[in-house]
Amino acid sequence: MSQSGNLIGEMIAASAKLAMGYADRLLTGVGPDDFARFAAVGDTTVQANHPCFILGHLSLYPCRVVSQLGGDAASIEPTDAFVTCFNKDAACRDDVDGTIYPNMDAVVDAFRRSHQLAIETVRLATDDQFDAPNPNEAMREKFPTIAAMHGFYLGGHLMIHMGQFSTWRRIKGMGAA
Template sequence: MTTSIGNIIADSLQLGLSKTKGLLVGVTEEMFARLASPGGVVVKSNHASFVLGHLAIYPARIVEQLAGDAAALKLPESFVEVYSPTAKCLDDPEGTIYPPMQEVVDRFFAGYEAALGQFRQSDDELFLRPNPTGGRSTELFPTIGSMHAFYAGGHIMLHLGQLSAWRRMSGLGEA
């Protein structure tokens, strides 16, 4: 069994998880699902809850498509609904739209830790299979490996850039 591809993807994911921990330093429950408002001006940019909640949707898909058991990673439909790719990031001052911070953070890290293990143990042959998603996803990422390299690398880093900007606009500074 050869696991080179999975280890390459996992190395990138490991960096993303490490960066996420740093970006969460100083983030409180009260600000987690709030739009930033530097100087009193609300900026419609994804907040921490939306970034991590959205990203938490993908690990079950990764594990499942790499022939792993994703049952424990399945998210409630209510969670997926507010963080889906088509959902809009909303300000949640009352804490009634999004799940609590600890739940979102725990789901994010538990999911990606499981994906990390699945990447490292998956045979290269799995990554070479066609992307079963169809449509635009398959056009962009024709194999399972290319799709999951994006999910575990570029997709995470793209959204961590949003989290980094939100931190700064929220007065937390760089991480």
């Protein structure tokens, strides 16, 4: 399981793997026609993040984890289109005609591939690597070390958005995952 010198990475990976399993369960029963659509209750549309936006947004962060731990993130770098659609300042929009966002397969694939590589990378990193100061100056006060930042990216951040996904499912009448 874990080896001396990489306990932090194993802890972060365990949380990330749990969140990824939850994401897979949440995707059960979600089809391409609903993936980028707001949910509604009766005649009231709920303007909350839909699965496409959630998974697309989350796919933007694993490349930071990989590159900041010395890995090669080239295979998971988000495209300009992904950054435009899913960055932290983008608004989630109801994609009625299926023309705003990339298709479901592309988004789910980017989400899964990027997080899998990030999980593999944190498992191989040493505790000394995680002790380094967070290179993201804007986030350093909240997350002073790489361990703190990546623990958030692959733990809290994932689960915040999985909660949104779960709520979307409930509004759609899909039930718990």
